[in-house]
Amino acid sequence: METIGIMGAMPEEVEGIIDLMEEVETHEIGKRIYHLGKINKKKCVVVFSRWGKVAASSTASTLIHIFGVTEIWFTGVAGAINDKVKIGDIIIGEKLYQHDMDARPLINQFEIPLLGLDYFTMTDERKLYVFDRIKTAVDNKIFFEAISDETLAEFNIDKVSVHLGSIASGDQFFSTSTQKNNLLSILPGIHCVEMEGSAVAQVCYENDIPFTIIRTISDAADDNSHVDFPIFVQKITKEFTKSMVKALI
Numbered sequence: 001m002e003t004i005g006i007m008g009a010m011p012e013e014v015e016g017i018i019d020l021m022e023e024v025e026t027h028e029i030g031k032r033i034y035h036l037g038k039i040n041k042k043k044c045v046v047v048f049s050r051w052g053k054v055a056a057s058s059t060a061s062t063l064i065h066i067f068g069v070t071e072i073w074f075t076g077v078a079g080a081i082n083d084k085v086k087i088g089d090i091i092i093g094e095k096l097y098q099h100d101m102d103a104r105p106l107i108n109q110f111e112i113p114l115l116g117l118d119y120f121t122m123t124d125e126r127k128l129y130v131f132d133r134i135k136t137a138v139d140n141k142i143f144f145e146a147i148s149d150e151t152l153a154e155f156n157i158d159k160v161s162v163h164l165g166s167i168a169s170g171d172q173f174f175s176t177s178t179q180k181n182n183l184l185s186i187l188p189g190i191h192c193v194e195m196e197g198s199a200v201a202q203v204c205y206e207n208d209i210p211f212t213i214i215r216t217i218s219d220a221a222d223d224n225s226h227v228d229f230p231i232f233v234q235k236i237t238k239e240f241t242k243s244m245v246k247a248l249i
Helices: 011-019 053-065 124-139 149-154 177-186 197-207 225-248
Strands: 004-008 022-029 032-039 042-048 071-080 090-098 162-169 190-194 211-219
Touching (some): 004 011, 011 042, 032 053, 042 053, 071 197, 090 124, 124 211, 124 225, 190 211, 197 211, 211 225
16 A cells, blocks of 8 residues: 655644644654654655754655655755745755765765765656646645735745755755855755755665655745744744645645
């Protein structure tokens, strides 16, 4: 039977998803609470993974080897790197890099040791399916249903764009324009930055199961990100991640 593992790095990224579940039971493993149940009659395991690549990798491995999930979704927030990406926009991970992987001169920068890959990617079929479902939900204003006009105006969100884009993961919170510009200088095609997606993608790749990484832009990964990020998480993230899962299940 197919079972979807759904992860978020913060409680706010999974709370709304757990609200969608029926027939829920919980299991605690490795300081994580795994919520087993069904969403729209599909078997799911939902978990708050905690921040960073190691935490996410450990959680993904548990989902695969203990709970037997057949695919993993990771959803949550990210900082914008590309100037064309705005707060509130949604990035579907087409290419997932680990921006802090650097084993030069032994191998090229960003290359994952022993795999010979600079990035991980979804299948073309999966990318198009996810993009179509999320774009349809955005066009139908589903993401705005439970968010006030005042909150949207606070972040200057008048519309949401959906991008198939490149995501960079690393164990670093971007809070200065210098960090942002440094990343752009070495990975100019990146749309956003976060701390988990590519690590989850690697675990899935090595275990031969599908993955989907979707991020909502919470801040501009610059000198104001430490202000914008927590407010966005508090006021918007729960409803956006909930809407993403509803769109895909």
